[in-house]
Amino acid sequence: MTALTQFQRLEAAGVWRPEPGGRLHDVIVSFGDATLILRDPRSEEPLSHWSLPAVTRLNPGQLPAIFAPGDAAQDEVVEIDDRLMVQAIERVHSAIAASRPHKGRLRSALIWSAAAAGALAAAVWLPGAVIAHAARVAPPAQRTAIGLALLADMRQAAGTPCDRPAGAAVLDRLSARLLGPEGRIVVLPATMRGARALPGRIVVIGDDMIAGEPGPAVAAGHVLAADAVAADADPLEAVLRAVGIRAALTMLTSGELAAESIAGQGAALLSRPAPRPDDETLLARMEEAGVSSQPYARSLDPSGETVLTLIEADPWRSSEPEPLASEGEWLQLQQICAR
Structure with a gap:
């Protein structure tokens, strides 16, 4: 994906909370292969991997931005104050969302396809019938x-x-x-x-x-x-x-x-x-x-x-x-x- 490729080398500091009431950890946030990687800043060991398509921002329009690896009910969160990283995450997330099939569009496509198939079938079948x-x-x-x-x-x-x-x-x-x-x-x-x-x-x-x-x-x-x-x-x-x-x-x-x-x-x-x-x-x-x-x-x-x-x-x-x-x-x- 073009948007992901553009930001693959981007990294930013963040604060990660692995569970509710848990201790906050400083982390380095970077992009992986369709994932968001949270690393220990000292050892560079990966602490968590989040699927980019599932990443949700819990406080749109506010800084520091708070992200979760799923919906708002997720217990694990990361806070990021870097505007460029925040924009990059949202841009990649939007690109992935745009590439998904839309129910309305799919329904319309199916309706039109069915209508076209029906018209073709009628053109072939009706004269003989x-x-x-x-x-x-x-x-x-x-x-x-x-x-x-x-x-x-x-x-x-x-x-x-x-x-x-x-x-x-x-x-x-x-x-x-x-x-x-x-x-x-x-x-x-x-x-x-x-x-x-x-x-x-x-x-x-x-x-x-x-x-x-x-x-x-x-x-x-x-x-x-x-x-x-x-x-x-x-x-x-x-x-x-x-x-x-x-x-x-x-x-x-x-x-x-x-x-x-x-x-x-x-x-x-x-x-x-x-x-x-x-x-x-x-x-x-x-x-x-x-x-x-x-x-x-x-x-x-x-x-x-x-x-x-x-x-x-x-x-x-x-x-x-x-x-x-x-x-x-x-x-x-x-x-x-x-x-």
Whole structure:
């Protein structure tokens, strides 16, 4: 400390009383390492060491100054008549006191730090929380409307959804079998290499899942995979994260999401690889829906090396599930994109 260093060589005479009613002793008062040292003037033996931060002046403004090694209740005291030494002790004591944390300042610092941390946490957490809430409370009709808006955006990259009546009727029955009455499968005239789930339980596949396939098992596997992914990661929440918190708040307050705010998202979804659920979840869905997992697995990897679990744990490996469609129905579905 600068103030202590400045006075390290300073010494002064004083009178020390070690206890109440005790005999007075002449002493030499000097500074030590953050201490006040009282020495015998003849032998220079230290008689007492006082901690400088704890030194208290018992008679401010008066001489000789009386100091104690603690508060006013201390029994041990020293009287010093040297003004320079008195000023030095008080200056060092004040410097030490100023360097201590102040409760008020510390409290203010803690309050401001907490406020700043809260603001930062809100900035990080709030958008995600609002978006998740907006997705969670969206009614089915709103979800379907957003899913259809994404589907319309996909048309620019993949063409108009296939809707030849005979094939569409078969597709409706397949949708009910795989997704339930609220689900819908849409076929686009494009190569998609998998299915994509949209808000509103809409699952989009390309006609590459149908044309040239001996049956509907491959398409069904991809539809179930996309729906399983959507059950774990809400596709509406992904849409809202892309459009941002302002659009999400607008949707919460007005019940609408402007079509222009999601422009390009459908095409972007098609450009990304189709996500896969974990094998255990998908196998459970396939067992429930009556779909063999082997055709789906082989469509991902014809060698079977990277999809061995799906092949070996096929829930319908040793038995035949109820057919998803008859041969005639499958032929009709294969013509759904024909003009």
